[in-house]
Amino acid sequence: MYQETKTHEITVDVVIFTIKKGSLQVLLVQRAKEPFINKWAIPGGFVRLSENLDEAAQRLLFEKSNLKDVYLEQIYTFGNPLRYPNSRVITVAYFALIRSENLVLKFDETAENIKQVSWHSVYDLPKLAFDHELIIQYAYNRLRGSLEYSPVAFQLLPKKFTLTELQKAYEIILHTTLDKRNFRKKMVSLNILKELDEYTKNRSKRPARLYMFNEETLNDKKSAFH
């Protein structure tokens, strides 16, 4: 089954998370070719010789979504020799958090190796190619872990957001419900929110105060978050 080739190939695969329609979704591409024809895969690509791994991941994201300076974390490196048929592909997996509003995907759907591109709930994944189901599991576990140390949920929200939206993001990622009062107390105590003098309009019944993420205090808080 596994056939030796002369060299290792190195790819970067990026599990792109977003919150859409009240659920945590990942971006997948459906393969139009063997191996794993019709199966879905995480976007990825080869690492160029002149770029480092983070740069490769950022480049892939930019090529496919036009987004720059996306939040990225390296997760794990997968190197099972049997993970790719007929060649040895070692992949460094990352996850990315993006805001899905006004996102324009740039996948070339006329390309012969891609059938379609779409978002899928992490709780309802289609059949995946290679070991990509495992990679998504690692990514999802890591995302939940990161959320306990660092307020990464901001990366999934618009610049200005309400506390209820923030809480929803936490609930969606952690797949649980949280107490409103306790959640607000905790967030306020962290000093990472900037309270704005702006309120939502016509969104709900009573207008809700908007907040921003306070970038200045983030770096201090990251370590002492717990």
Place this chain on the structure above:
Amino acid sequence: MYQETKTHEITVDVVIFTIKKGSLQVLLVQRAKEPFINKWAIPGGFVRLSENLDEAAQRLLFEKSNLKDVYLEQIYTFGNPLRYPNSRVITVAYFALIRSENLVLKFDETAENIKQVSWHSVYDLPKLAFDHELIIQYAYNRLRGSLEYSPVAFQLLPKKFTLTELQKAYEIILHTTLDKRNFRKKMVSLNILKELDEYTKNRSKRPARLYMFNEETLNDKKSAFH
């Protein structure tokens, strides 16, 4: 400075930790050749095409220490194109925890590319080759992090140990002092220790009870450790 070559090379580097003489030490080899002649480096080697990354790390450890089934964790993958002069070497870094008693190192000190091999305190490292200082920092941070979730300290101790020895290991890794009563309470409450009917002899004044690590309950506890 950086010269493109045709392929990426993949290595595994292993930060080998042990506790020796009351301090946390890492095993380093002193280079006998350029680049970085006389500088110290983490043991590492190329990944073979037919083995996965963990196997490569285990193989390296076995080749150099005769130890099998060593505790290993993948830490991070370093891929800066400038980290190696004149070639592109991506390295998957691991850390290993070993018991230093009755350890026989098998480094071939007559090999032309190794000058010597020795243990160094993580708080007093010599000049390191490549980005190995950074890798050791990542490894050390990860080790301390792991200790909060999972009782990895056992991997550094003999099969049977006293609670004081276990506490010393924690103190050495975390670089702090711990309260004896609180530490014992915590350890007992975790149900990961098997109390033996054996005591130390002639080691200190009053004999101390010996404990073993209870492997059965470990896997349950790993997740709920906190």
Place this chain on the structure above:
DNA sequence: TCAAAAGTGTTGTCCGTACACCCATGA
């Protein structure tokens, strides 16, 4: 005036921390 989401405090429990003395043995 009503429906819907926004906003707000108090109490109990658990866990981590601080802290000091007696015990068993070898010399």
Place this chain on the structure above:
DNA sequence: TCATGGGTGTACGGACAACACTTTTGA
């Protein structure tokens, strides 16, 4: 008998969890 490390319990404080009602607006 004394020096040395082994072994033990209690009290406080902070963080988290549980819990219900009032407020503001749009329709």
